[in-house]
Amino acid sequence: MITRWIDHMSDEGRIPLLFFLVGFLAGFAFIRFSVRMIRAQVRWWPGNVTPGGHHVHHVVFGTVCMLVSGVALVAVYVDGTQTTGAVLATFFGIGAALVLDEFALIFYLEDVYWAEQGRTSVDAVFVAVAVTVMLLFGLRPLEFFDVAGFRDDPDPVVRALIVALAALNLLLAAIVLAKGKIWTGLVGLFFLPLLIVGALRLGRPGSPWARWRYTRRPKRMARAVRRERNVRRPVVRAKIWTQDLIAGQPDAAHVRAAAEDVLDRIVVPAPPPHAERSVDTDRESVTAG
Numbered sequence: 001m002i003t004r005w006i007d008h009m010s011d012e013g014r015i016p017l018l019f020f021l022v023g024f025l026a027g028f029a030f031i032r033f034s035v036r037m038i039r040a041q042v043r044w045w046p047g048n049v050t051p052g053g054h055h056v057h058h059v060v061f062g063t064v065c066m067l068v069s070g071v072a073l074v075a076v077y078v079d080g081t082q083t084t085g086a087v088l089a090t091f092f093g094i095g096a097a098l099v100l101d102e103f104a105l106i107f108y109l110e111d112v113y114w115a116e117q118g119r120t121s122v123d124a125v126f127v128a129v130a131v132t133v134m135l136l137f138g139l140r141p142l143e144f145f146d147v148a149g150f151r152d153d154p155d156p157v158v159r160a161l162i163v164a165l166a167a168l169n170l171l172l173a174a175i176v177l178a179k180g181k182i183w184t185g186l187v188g189l190f191f192l193p194l195l196i197v198g199a200l201r202l203g204r205p206g207s208p209w210a211r212w213r214y215t216r217r218p219k220r221m222a223r224a225v226r227r228e229r230n231v232r233r234p235v236v237r238a239k240i241w242t243q244d245l246i247a248g249q250p251d252a253a254h255v256r257a258a259a260e261d262v263l264d265r266i267v268v269p270a271p272p273p274h275a276e277r278s279v280d281t282d283r284e285s286v287t288a289g
Contacts, residue, residue, distance in 0.1 A: 014136055016085035021132045023093025028125055031058055031101050032246060035113070059105060062098025065091055100124045122243050127186070134190045175199040180207030204228055206270050215272035228267045236262050 035058075037045035049056045069091040076084050103124040104112050112118045169192060176185040176198035188195030203209040205224040214221040237259040244250035 013082070014138075015082045016089035017132065017136050019086040020089040020093040020096075021129070021136060023090035024097045024128065024132065025093075027062075027094035027097030028101060031098055034058075039114075057102055057105060057111075058098045059102040062095040062101075065095030066099060067095075069095060096128065097125070100128055119243050122246055130187070134187070169195065172196060172199045175209070178207060179203030179209040202227060206266060206268055208270075211270035211273060215270060221269050225267060225269060229263055232267065233259060233263060 034045070038047055069088045073080075073085065073088045073092065076088070099106075101121055102113065104118045104120040107120055113121070169189065172192070172195040173185050173189055176188060176195055179198065179201075180203060181198050181201075184194060184198040188198055202220070202224050203214070205214070205221060205228055210221065210224055214224060237255050240258050240262070241250050241255045244255065
């Protein structure tokens with residue numbers, strides 16, 4: 001069965017993508033193991049790279065690896081084989097893992113690897129893996145946007161229908177994202193029914209949609225807050241436990257306390273739009289004064 005699946009991947013030209021995923025997962029597993037060994041100060045494991053006393057973060061090595069393998073992939077794009085593409089894609093995946101593992105460093109412009117903000121790197125890795133897996137299994141963004149059909153069929157009605165379906169995908173995705181459902185919007189780009197469900201369901205209480213639509217409807221806002229806490233509590237706990245498992249030693253008491261702290265911070269009603277304008281006006285008045 002596995003052999004048949006690999007043959008199918010080869011026929012579809014997705015072997016390089018498969019090897020990118022393998023390289024990405026292997027690179028991420030290796031670098032997480034490495035930094036934990038370094039933090040534990042294990043004698044038999046090499047330490048940080050510090051030429052002249054300056055700590056070189058592994059994002060630097062990842063960037064170089066991505067650049068070299070990416071340029072090579074472009075260079076062999078026309079004449080290269082799938083084997084060549086798979087090898088280069090593996091190194092590109094390793095480099096991407098090293099870069100995304102320090103995504104928080106890039107985003108915050110400070111070394112927050114072991115801090116709370118460092119969990120942003122784990123989130124970035126999860127997103128990259130999810131998107132790659134969906135692409136690997138043949139899913140594509142804008143599910144009904146048939147590029148080949150648009151190009152090959154000169155019928156303006158057919159082309160208009162293809163564009164309309166693609167626009168519907170984007171509109172629903174925009175609504176879902178406005179409701180604060182990032183993962184639903186991301187996965188929904190590959191699976192339209194999920195976008196429809198996400199667009200019809202209640203938005204998150206702190207989302208732009210809640211600010212525009214729920215601030216004058218207290219019962220709906222209360223429902224959104226209550227639903228958010230009940231639904232997100234097990235998800236937040238599982239996420240924190242997984243992040244702790246990757247970043248260090250998971251602890252049940254810490255997971256429960258951290259989850260409640262996260263819920264207290266993120267599950268709050270959005271301020272009404274006029275309140276934000278009032279704050280901006282007050283700030284301008286203070287500045288002018």
